[in-house]
Amino acid sequence: MNILFVSNDLIAGNLAYLMTQEGHSVKLFIQDKDRRKNFGNLVEKTTNWRKELTWVGKNGLIVFDDVGFGKDQKELRKAGYAVAGGSELGDKLENDRQYADKIFSDYGIKTMPLKDFSGIDQAITFLKKNKGPWVIKQNGHASKSFNCVGLFPDNCDTINVLENYKKNNKKDLPVVTLQKKIIGVEIGVGRYFNGHDWTGPIELNIEYKRFFPGDLGPNTGEMGTVAWYDNNEKNKLFQETIAKLKPYLQKIDFRGDFEINFIINKDGAWPLEPTPRFGSPIVHLQSELNNSPWAKFLNAVARGQNYKMNWKRGYGLVLLLAVPPLPYAVKIPGVSSEGINIIFDKEVKNKMEHIHFEEVSSQNKKSSDSQLYISDSRGFVIYVTEVGKTIEEVREKVYGIAQHIHVPKMFYRQDIGLSFANDGINQLKKFGYSSILPRL
Numbered sequence: 001m002n003i004l005f006v007s008n009d010l011i012a013g014n015l016a017y018l019m020t021q022e023g024h025s026v027k028l029f030i031q032d033k034d035r036r037k038n039f040g041n042l043v044e045k046t047t048n049w050r051k052e053l054t055w056v057g058k059n060g061l062i063v064f065d066d067v068g069f070g071k072d073q074k075e076l077r078k079a080g081y082a083v084a085g086g087s088e089l090g091d092k093l094e095n096d097r098q099y100a101d102k103i104f105s106d107y108g109i110k111t112m113p114l115k116d117f118s119g120i121d122q123a124i125t126f127l128k129k130n131k132g133p134w135v136i137k138q139n140g141h142a143s144k145s146f147n148c149v150g151l152f153p154d155n156c157d158t159i160n161v162l163e164n165y166k167k168n169n170k171k172d173l174p175v176v177t178l179q180k181k182i183i184g185v186e187i188g189v190g191r192y193f194n195g196h197d198w199t200g201p202i203e204l205n206i207e208y209k210r211f212f213p214g215d216l217g218p219n220t221g222e223m224g225t226v227a228w229y230d231n232n233e234k235n236k237l238f239q240e241t242i243a244k245l246k247p248y249l250q251k252i253d254f255r256g257d258f259e260i261n262f263i264i265n266k267d268g269a270w271p272l273e274p275t276p277r278f279g280s281p282i283v284h285l286q287s288e289l290n291n292s293p294w295a296k297f298l299n300a301v302a303r304g305q306n307y308k309m310n311w312k313r314g315y316g317l318v319l320l321l322a323v324p325p326l327p328y329a330v331k332i333p334g335v336s337s338e339g340i341n342i343i344f345d346k347e348v349k350n351k352m353e354h355i356h357f358e359e360v361s362s363q364n365k366k367s368s369d370s371q372l373y374i375s376d377s378r379g380f381v382i383y384v385t386e387v388g389k390t391i392e393e394v395r396e397k398v399y400g401i402a403q404h405i406h407v408p409k410m411f412y413r414q415d416i417g418l419s420f421a422n423d424g425i426n427q428l429k430k431f432g433y434s435s436i437l438p439r440l
Contacts, residue, residue, distance in 0.1 A: 001025070001295060002060035006049045006085075009035050012065035012278035014356045014383075016043045018287060019295045027052050034331070037338075037375045040361030053081070061299045064256075065278045067091040077253070082302035089252040090276035097137065097177050100274050104260075108244045112270050113180040120166045123176040127155040127162075134158055137177040137273070147219050150181060182263045182270050185427045188227075189241050190259030190275070190282070193249045194301045200309040201229035202238045203259070204436055205282055206420045211327045213415040220327040221380075224319045224416030226391065227285050228438045229311050237262075237436045240269050255301050257283075266431055281383050284356040285318040288385035313440055317394045317417055318356075318385045319402060323409050326379030336377035337409060344372075345404035354401055356383040374407065381407065389440055391421035 001024050005016040009032040016028040020043055029049035030036045039045065046052050053076075056062055064073060064085030070092075076083045093100040098116045105111050117123040127134060133150030136158060146165075150158035162176070188205040191198050205227035211217035230238075242260055249258065259279060261272040290297070291310040300307035323337040342360065344352075359376035374381055384401050388394030395417050402412060428434060 001299070002056045003027070003295060004046075004049060004052050004056040004060065004062045005029065005043075006031070006062065006064045006069060008032060008066035008068060010038055010065075010358055011280045012283045013039060013043075013358065014284060014287070015063070015065070015278075015294055017357060019293075022293045022295050024295050027055070035359075035376060035378075038359050038361060039357065040375055041365035041370065042357070042360070042362050056081070058082070061295065061302055063298055063302075065283075067094050067277050073255075074253070077255075082299060084256055084298040084302040086256045086277050087252045087254045090249075090254045090256070090258075093274045093276045097179075097273065101271075103245075103248060104271050107248055109241060109271055110268060112182055115178050117176045117178070118174065120162050120176055123178055124159055124162050126178065127159050131155070132158060133181040134178045135181050136161060137179055138175075179272070182265065184263040184265030184270070185424050185431070186261060186263055186272070187237070187428075188259050188261045188275075188282075189237055189269075190257060190279075191238070191242065192256065192297075192301050193246075193254050193258050194306070195253050195255045195304040196250060197306070198243075198246065199301060199305075199307050200297065201231050201311055202235050203282075203286070204228055204230065204237070205259075205285075206417075206424060207261070208413060208416050211413075213413050215419070218327050220320075221329075222281055222320065223322075223413040224317065225282055225285060226394075226417045226420055227282060227289070227316050227318075228314065229289055230436065230439070232435075232439075235436055237264070237269060237433060241271070255304070264428065264431055264433060280358075280380075281318045281320055281356075284383040285316045285385050287356060288312070288318070288354065288387060289316045312387045314387045314389050314438055315391055315394045315417075316385060316387045317391075317398050318383050319398050319412055319416055320380065321382050321384065321402060321405060321407070321410055321412050322379045323374065323381055323407060323411070324379060325377070329378045329380065331377050337374045337379075337381075337407065338377045340374045340408055342372045342374065342382070343406040345406070348401050348404040351401060354385050354398075355405070356385065358382065381410070391417045 003026045005028045007013050020026045027046045028043045058080045062083045070088030073083045101114045131153050132155040136148040138146045148161045190203040192200045208224045209219045259275040262269040325332045325335045358380045361375035362370045364370035386397035
């Protein structure tokens with residue numbers, strides 16, 4: 001099958017590589033020009049995806065991995081192409097948090113106070129009048145380093161952060177979002193939707209967003225994630241949350257991965273933010289948990305067909321192996337690992353199915369053992385995944401692989417999964433959600 005993969009900045013770019021490994025003809029378009037060096041000699045690339053429409057044809061598959069392409073997807077589907085990725089109003093859910101909050105409420109999902117402000121001054125005025133703590137957020141999936149979780153009821157820390165942003169930015173931020181802070185266990189609930197119905201297993205995930213062990217430091221996006229699948233349609237958390245949005249997703253013709261992060265406490269599930277697109281690094285962990293081929297699955301999603309996914313039971317874990325300038329993920333003069341080789345010990349050369357690429361290229365297209373190297377300078381290099389019956393087992397497997405991968409200045413968090421194993425699982429049981437944990 002011919003597959004045209006359209007990416008913004010390689011959130012799920014490794015899927016293009018995996019589908020070439022499945023035997024398909026794949027062409028990869030990367031919209032962000034600074035990221036176009038990645039996947040060199042690994043996937044055939046194009047600089048104009050629209051010119052490839054004749055090549056991919058109505059019998060092929062088009063995959064979009066990010067928001068911002070919803071209108072294009074709508075037009076392509078109307079023209080008869082098979083398109084996986086999302087939809088126009090799906091994009092709006094992520095880009096307009098207040099709109100998403102209203103949709104959640106309209107479809108019966110309980111919500112916490114959330115407000116958008118057209119500038120920092122308006123947000124500060126609000127915080128001075130409304131006791132907190134509040135959480136500073138940004139629409140879309142812009143740099144997570146902007147986000148800040150308040151600690152004090154008088155909002156002194158949150159106000160100070162916003163004043164700092166105003167002082168150090170030449171232009172005021174166009175939209176500032178504040179969400180009331182709530183305490184509990186953060187957990188994501190996701191599943192693929194084919195325009196008509198859910199397809200594939202329910203996914204539950206625990207994200208580790210902070211830079212340092214112990215959840216300290218700035219947000220990075222994610223340094224690692226724990227996740228597992230469930231095929232119980234009566235899954236308590238699924239039914240209380242995203243299952244309620246089925247009529248809405250049908251209405252907007254959504255076809256892709258849909259996920260919402262929630263805070264779970266004694267009062268139930270409270271939504272934080274939706275991800276109506278592929279996510280990273282969860283997409284790499286999905287590649288580990290899925291036994292079925294990606295191309296067949298996404299083709300079914302795109303064409304509105306049901307698909308019986310074959311998948312692994314147990315806890316999955318994905319770990320980011322990064323280099324500077326992360327956590328800032330921007331090009332910094334004099335701080336770059338671009339061009340550095342990635343060395344794999346012999347212990348992992350037969351385990352490459354557990355290793356996933358982002359800022360990686362190959363020196364030689366024809367040789368299967370060609371030297372891989374870092375081809376970008378943001379810091380997100382590769383991801384390691386595994387599955388185990390327990391958190392302890394899967395941690396041992398993942399970190400066992402990571403220690404045999406070598407890049408100068410490489411780093412990673414060593415505690416992914418620990419807080420969930422030590423406390424989160426018991427908290428979910430305490431709040432009445434023990435049934436959502438893996439059934440082995």
